[in-house]
Amino acid sequence: MTAEKVVSSRTRHAILGGLAHEAASGYEIRKFLSETTSHFWKEGYGQIYPTLERLVEEKLIEVASREAGGRERVRYRILPAGSVELRTWIRSPRFQLKSGRNELLLKLFFARRDDAAALLPQIQEYRVSMQKTAGIYSAFDLDADEIPDDSRSLIATTIDYSKAAARMQIEWCERTLDLLASLAKAD
Amino acid sequence: MTAEKVVSSRTRHAILGGLAHEAASGYEIRKFLSETTSHFWKEGYGQIYPTLERLVEEKLIEVASREAGGRERVRYRILPAGSVELRTWIRSPRFQLKSGRNELLLKLFFARRDDAAALLPQIQEYRVSMQKTAGIYSAFDLDADEIPDDSRSLIATTIDYSKAAARMQIEWCERTLDLLASLAKAD
DNA sequence: TTTAAATATATCAAAAGAATACATTGACAC
DNA sequence: GTGTCAATGTATTCTTTTGATATATTTAAA
Structure with missing residues (x-):
């Protein structure tokens, strides 16, 4: 009974989009997003790191390099299947708006x-x-x-x-x- | 070692504001908010019910009526201390903006x-x-x-x-x- | 008068966000 | 040089928020 967990999150697409730009670590992805899309889209580490692992399992991205020694740094790279997924999402006629809080x-x-x-x-x-x-x-x-x-x-x-x-x-x-x-x- | 949990949430103020208007149940509070403030403030049940209990403990609100029998319905009413808290919050020079997601x-x-x-x-x-x-x-x-x-x-x-x-x-x-x-x- | 739909209440799991921990690098004072 | 501090980079953990679902009750319809 290995019930697959359903992931409806849009975080995956934000990450795929970031990696389509260039290979990067979780930290770098977050930095990129906060420098470019923060006015309408923000992601936190708590969301990014688990999602990266998930995307690797799904073979949409892969580990590009891994630096060990005390502080570790893992860089990811997008795979062809990931690019397809990204484009499918962009073109699919569903999107969600979530108004902020003031x-x-x-x-x-x-x-x-x-x-x-x-x-x-x-x-x-x-x-x-x-x-x-x-x-x-x-x-x-x-x-x-x-x-x-x-x-x-x-x-x-x-x-x-x-x-x-x-x-x-x-x-x-x-x-x-x-x-x-x-x-x-x-x- | 009963460490007090610190509640920084703004939900409490939305609820106090709603109850200042009139005594209501959790369901009614949510309904009121979604009819009036939903463009800039939304609350879900998952946030409202626990916060109501908390506010009772803190003596900022009290139970106004309780109907039992199968489905229960609890109405709350704001206490003077709650009104003070509400006004203090309105006047305090701190507020948080959280941009939505598009x-x-x-x-x-x-x-x-x-x-x-x-x-x-x-x-x-x-x-x-x-x-x-x-x-x-x-x-x-x-x-x-x-x-x-x-x-x-x-x-x-x-x-x-x-x-x-x-x-x-x-x-x-x-x-x-x-x-x-x-x-x-x-x- | 049984069934279906709408309303009312509450719980719980998943997603998002905030705070914190820890490691490395670089700059500067001594 | 070397010890200290600040800035940066990386990741985890915990809290808050959101969304989906369960269940009861009332109203409307057939």
């Missing part, structure tokens, strides 16, 4: 007028952090050499998204700050 | 030109679902009786946010559809 909006939802003064600086902080984010994406250099020409314009759409999201949030902050200021003034 | 953007990030044709209908579907969402928020009635006047304009800011987010995503879909169409045409 604690500040939750506070606003439960707040009363007399909380307005305390909320004001929190929204200012939010705006600052969004402005920082917007700056990062504006400075993003799509002409960088490592990006294959073939996918450049597709990647551009994800950056477009992040920029638009940041801008939208900044504008919301501004509208909301105005409102809170008027509430706070009217005590 | 599998479609992940696909676009890893895609190549020749995937464009397969991605096109996926983005169309995305646009439709966003249009539906936008419709819901536009129709939202803030003048409904149950909403206390005191927090009406604060709640309005969260709806403003959701509307703006939906609009932004629809516009992104339109830009992206144009691009993909041109890529797909050029084979």
Whole structure:
């Protein structure tokens, strides 16, 4: 009774995508993802390492090199079957959206007028952090050499998204700050 | 050695907020949240039921009524200490943002030109679902009786946010559809 | 009036995320 | 040179969150 565990996780595809780019260790994959997709996709080690082992078992990737001695480092490389799986996923008409969590909006939802003064600086902080984010994406250099020409314009759409999201949030902050200021003034 | 488990979870505040509105069971709390805050905050049963027990232990809420017989239904009510905790949280200058996951953007990030044709209908579907969402928020009635006047304009800011987010995503879909169409045409 | 569908309640396993542990390298002060 | 500290690289473990499923009850339908 070796019941196969069903893996519905999308982590496998994020990893395959990363390895399609180049062979890497779990640590490097996470670094790559957090530098490129973190605005809409993040992975943690706790997810990456077990999934790598799983992908090896499934023969979608293989160990490319293994350095021992105290700290060990295992690099993985994608196999042809892995590339097929990646492309199948990209083209299959199923995808999942999971909205994030915004604690500040939750506070606003439960707040009363007399909380307005305390909320004001929190929204200012939010705006600052969004402005920082917007700056990062504006400075993003799509002409960088490592990006294959073939996918450049597709990647551009994800950056477009992040920029638009940041801008939208900044504008919301501004509208909301105005409102809170008027509430706070009217005590 | 009864080491107190530290609860850093924000679920407690979502629950306290819900109960501040009116006494309710775990099921009802979840229903309330999913009808009102689901665009920026969701809770599942797996989180709600254990947290309710915890909050009772901490004397922030209490059991208001308990119906037995086969299926049991326990309603909880917020205590003064719970209200204080809720307000303290709203005013404290700490909040956490957790960006969601967008599998479609992940696909676009890893895609190549020749995937464009397969991605096109996926983005169309995305646009439709966003249009539906936008419709819901536009129709939202803030003048409904149950909403206390005191927090009406604060709640309005969260709806403003959701509307703006939906609009932004629809516009992104339109830009992206144009691009993909041109890529797909050029084979 | 039995059956089917919708609603209400709760549990549990899987996935995701956060915190931590430990190893190596490099830079700098002495 | 050498001891100390910080930065980086690697991985594990634990907690929180999510999702699927089980079970009971009520309502609607046939």
